[in-house]
Amino acid sequence: MTGIPIEYYVLLSAGVFCIGLFGILTRENALMFLMSVELMLNAANINLVAFALLHGTLTGQVFALFVMALAAAEVAIGIGIILVLNRNFGSVNVTDAATMRW
């Protein structure tokens, strides 16, 4: 592999992953939560594609495609649940849905 060394890719993906994790831990809006999860999934995708290049196999790239499709499916379900959340609780705030204790 020429050009950019693999460490940079891993650092980038670790950064994106941490931003996503930070978003999940701090944001209360369920939609922001979904976006943060997307960031974390994409961090994994960066890794998969970069490592595929490093190892010279296509496995990682193909898997990254799978992950994208699954992320889309997950968002579809998530939006549906957030929709009924909004109908029942009048907001998309995850902390509002707290009729049961954690």
Place this chain on the structure above:
Amino acid sequence: MVVDLPEWTALAPALFVGIFALILFALDSIRREPVSHRLLAGTAAFGSLLAFLSAVWYLVVGVGDPGERGVMHLFQDTLVVDQMGLFFAAVITAVTTMVIIASYDYLGEHAHRGEFYSLVLLASTGMVMMAFANSLVTIFVALELASLPSYALVAFLKTNRGSVEGGLKYFLIGALSSAILIYGISLIYGVTGSLQLEAVAAGLTGEHTSLLALGVLMLIGGIAFKTASVPFHFWAPDAYVGAPAPVAAFLSSASKAAGFVIAFRIFIEAFPLETMLAMGIDWVLVFQVLAVVTMTLGNVAAATQSEVKRMLAYSSIGHAGYALIALAALTNAGPYNELVLGAGMMHLLVYGFMNTGAFLFIAMVEYWDIGRCFDDLNGLAKQAPIASIAMTILLFNLAGLPIGGGFLTKYFLFAGAVSAGFWWLAAIGALNSALSLYYYSRVVKAMWIEEPTESTQIESYPLGLYAMLILAAVVTVVALPAFGPIAETAMSAAEILLG
């Protein structure tokens, strides 16, 4: 003389549930007038029953046993049909069938029955695929196929706040843990260069051990979510309480079993203890900590609950802790690995029946609408003696009293841990079992000894729910005299996996 079938038919258990899920979709959407509930439930139950029978049939004729018809490796070894896979496929499809038949009464006149049954079957397809998955790709895809319909099922009662809240929490934690899982997989791929489990094991060269360790930890996080163990357990009580009770039964039994089967396969096949210990990554230690914390937390929290359903939810976390002993008591090339692993599989089988039965009893209580707390069950035995007897048997089995299979599997688990030298794991497990007897007896006491506070009259006795509750109780009891074949299958499945 057995006719030789093409290789892909080895996946029949997964194919049956998958195809019938699609048939249900078609049936429900193509017909203009509403399809009768009986037809929908019947089709769904027929599909999962076929899947169950095919799994049992394969086990009987010796598919997945190298000595008989051989382990099937499909699609470049990304799927493998071995005895462990078939064993868990049988457990999962049996639970699915029971849940579907019980749901017939529970759903009643609900508007979206067709979707309900197909979602259950789709989730079941994902779980059966998890039992066969032999590559991190197929494991992840199957896990998502099991998870996504489950989120929708928990939030199925769209106008019920508890159901929506449970669904939201389940979804949020599920999405987070699957992101962590996939990141872990990407790190493992980076270190080993492959995703197929045996190839991962072959790619462990001893380089980049810190990255690998991080990947393995993240993988354990994803598994902990699916099995509802610490640290990703906190969705479980809310999701089970909020969800319709048959769905709670389905998730706490089948989904947990599916989580454990991927854990067994990943850690035995991809991360052999010998190589990993040489690299300084002691994953057994992680599982030991998780097992102790999970069973203690689950049981202590269960003892303090006032709602029966929530108590059962925490008790199912406790049982995840017991099953984790199967991984926590493994030793490097130890002579007792088979016993420990096999005991874990047996426990998940018997647990599948007793826990499903207990949650179906809750489904019946919800059907009668007599309240959720322990006090609300007061004097129930006078009005519904058969259901109360069945529930009593199931609860005592969950506690591990010697009246059914629950006792033997727990005994094997603890005995395996002691033989392997982890007497303290067994001791903590036994202490927790003693504690669990306390809170299970509270339900029994309420049903049989307490006088009813107000006279609630039970009007109807739902046939499907009753039949499945009794079936669950009978199977758990029969598992005691018929323990031989179960133990034999589980042990040989463990032997094949350990290879």
